[in-house]
Amino acid sequence: MKRLASKIGFALSVFVLVSPAxxxxxxxxxxxxxxxxxxxxxxxxxxxxxxxLANYLDVFEKNNFALYLWNSILVTGGAVLIGLGVGVPAGYGIARGKATKFAILILVARMTPALSYLIPLFLLFQMTGLVGSITALVITHLVITIPIIVWIMIGYFENVPMELEDAARIDGATTWQAFRHVALPLARPGIVVGGILAFIFSWNNFIFSVVLGGKNSRTLPSAVYNSLTFEQISWGPLAAAALLVTLPVLLLTVLAQREIVAGLSAGGLKDG
Amino acid sequence: MTNTTAMPADLATPKVLPARHSADFTPRYWLFSLPAVLVILGVIVFPWLFTLYMSGHDWKIGGGPEFVGLQNFSELFRDTRFLESMGHTAYFTVLAVVLPIVFGTAAALVFHREFPFRGLLRTIFVMPMMATPVAVALVWTMMFHPQLGVLNYLLSLVGVGPQPWVYAPHTVIPTLILVEVWHWTPLVMLIVLGGLAGLPKEPYESALIDGANSWHMFRHITLPLVWPFIMVAIVIRTIDALKAFDTIFVITQGGPGTASETLNIFLYLQAFQFYKIGYASAVVVIFFVIIIMLSLLLLYARQKSKWNAE
Known part of the structure; x- marks a missing residue:
């Protein structure tokens, strides 16, 4: 009887925990x-x-949703690909070269509020005429993607045994070849984790597009926010748009929950 | 979950290896980091230095910079709106750290046990922190609506009168904290869960033999052992709460009046509403100093608790 009561109590606490979400x-x-x-x-x-389904049709017909979706794909896709191209080798270099100071710089970059980068970058883009362009947004989103990818890759490369690369070098491989053919394949799970988290944080980012996005270069989060402020509030289409914006991220969470949990615990401080 | 066990405790202190191999290889690894170094100099270090430069100038967008020394800073500390925003930030941060830590730790204890559908339920529990903040903020805004919102209706079912939620100065910050707790308790849960996964079994077995109850085991075995992980969660939560922007901006934009204007919102308004670039840069510098000092303080506390434990 007491066991049954504690079982029900436990089930109740699970219910209470999960129900707000x-x-x-x-x-x-x-x-x-x-x-x-x-x-x-x-x-x-x-x-x-x-x-x-009227609300969903409304979102696509009246609100240029397809354009903003494409913008989000371009910005997040660009920032994640460049972030991986630059960040994965950097993680390797830092892990193997023991570049502690560079690692601390990356950590500080992750702790600093996103707004603090925005004023100088805004001025810079204004001077170069890039305000309102997709390019400016991709460059700014690197502030999000590079630190998280580098930080996660450091952890993964540190767990790749040095002995394998040493053996490759004894067989005549260059440092680059040892990285490319030995360390990189072994750290592939890290690349997946870093790529997923960089994608999520970049996709969710709001403030960069609010300040730097033009009427036609906005990403989804700021486009949906703008439809709130400048049009008559209508809840149905707004909820539909909000759901569509966050749907890719929620699907990714369900599909890749193991990787995400591993990555977040391994140092994926949230962005922003 | 393979990596969760050992890593969280290391995440606040960079885990660049203590010399496992002699450092004479180092130069040949520079080239790997070079592209990243260049990009980081451009999009991260340059903005920092430029912000420092601008904080010493009176600079409005459209005009040129005029050097004013520390005047922006002295002006800030006489600006009641700025000082109030510091107060709001402190109020928000304390509760947005403490509550998720308490609830997240409790949730981790629950999810640490085996039960049916645990994986699925954990994924659902984690969803709020992955969802796009703007999207969930919009839904919360609709739920807070004083006449048509679902929350006031649900309250009326249990006999509680309608609440003003984000529409009154004295309830706006607690309401935003509610959203923040909903949003970020899962992160604390994940970190503490990682800590629980690495706990040894022996202390519990001997405690059971000694007749300890579950509260005693939690208080005297579990809590001390996962404390380093909780400290990491406190560091991360503190930094994140100080930086909170998206949900506050979407739900209230700092209002009503300036009742929920935190440091970050104040900074945004100064820079991109009033275009006071120099003034806003001074806010960034102060913000930066606060974040670095707090993280050092918390890291120090963490180290100390670690030493005491050993």
Whole structure:
């Protein structure tokens, strides 16, 4: 009897822990599938009856969603690819060359608020006429992607035994070849983890696009925010847009939860 | 989860190896870091130095810089709006650290046990921290609506009157903390869970033989052993709470009035609303100093607790 009671108590505590997350996302889903009448009803309507896709159609037809989606893909894709190209070798160089000071610089960069980079970069882009361009956003998003990729790669390369590379070099491999053909394949899980986290943080970033994005170069988060401020508030389309913005990230979380958990514990401080 | 066990405790102190191999290889690894060094000089170090330079100037966008020495700083400390924003930040940060630490640790203890659907439920629990902040902030905004919001309706079901949520100066910061707790408790849970995974079994077995109850085991065995991980979580939460921007900006933009204007929001408004570049740069410098000092303090506390434990 006592065991049963403690089991029920435990199940209850799991329920209490998980329900805030479930409720907010379900409410988001509910808002996005209801018509405007139900969305402004009081008491609130919980289950869309009948569910409507009008809000989603509205998002694509009236709000240029496809353009902003493409912008987000370009900015995040560019920043993650450049970040990997530059950051993976750097992680190797720091791990093997024991460049402690450089590692600390990377850590400080992760702790500094994103806004602090924004004023000088804004002036710089203004001078070079790049404000409002995708290029400016890709460059700025490197502030997010490079530190996290480097930081995670340091950890992974440190766990690759040096002896294997030493053996390759004794067989006549250059340092580059030892990196390319021995260390890099072994650190592949780290590349996946670093790439996923860099993608998520870059995709979620809001402030860079608010300041540097032009009318046609905005990424999704700031585009959705702008539709809140400058148009009549209508909850259905807004909830649909919000859900679409965060959907890729949520799917990635479900599909790659092992990698994400590993990466976050290994030093993925959040961005911003 | 293979990497979670050992790594969290190392994450606040860079884990660049204590010399495992002699350092005479070092030069040949420079080239690997060179591209990253160049990019980081451009997008990170240059902004820092330029900000320091600008903080000594009176500079509005459109005009040129005029050197004013430390005037921006002395002006800031007489600016009541700035001082109030520091107060808001302190209030917000303390609660946005303490509550997620308490709830996250409790959640980690729950998720450390085996139960059906644990993996799935953990993924759901972690979702808030991965979701796009702007998206969840928009949904919270709709839920806080005083007349049509679902939260006031749910409260009315249990006999509680409607709350003003983010629409009154005295409730706005607690409400934003509620969102922050919802958002970031999962991160604390993950870090502490990593710590729990590495705990030895022996102390619990002997404690059971000695007849200790579960609270005693938590208080005298679990808590001291995972404390280094909790300290890491405190460091990360403190830095993140100080930097909180997206959700506050989307939900309140610092309002009503300036009631929820934190340091970061104040900084944004000075720079990109009023275009006071020099003034805003001085705020960045102060912000930077606060973050570095707090992290050093917390790292020191962590080291000390580690030494005491050993």
């Amino acid at each position: 479930v409720l907010v996302f379900l409410w988001m889903l509910s808002l996005s599938f209801k018509n405007e009448l139900d969305n402004t009803a009081f008491p609130p309507v919980f289950i869309p009856n009948p569910p409507t």
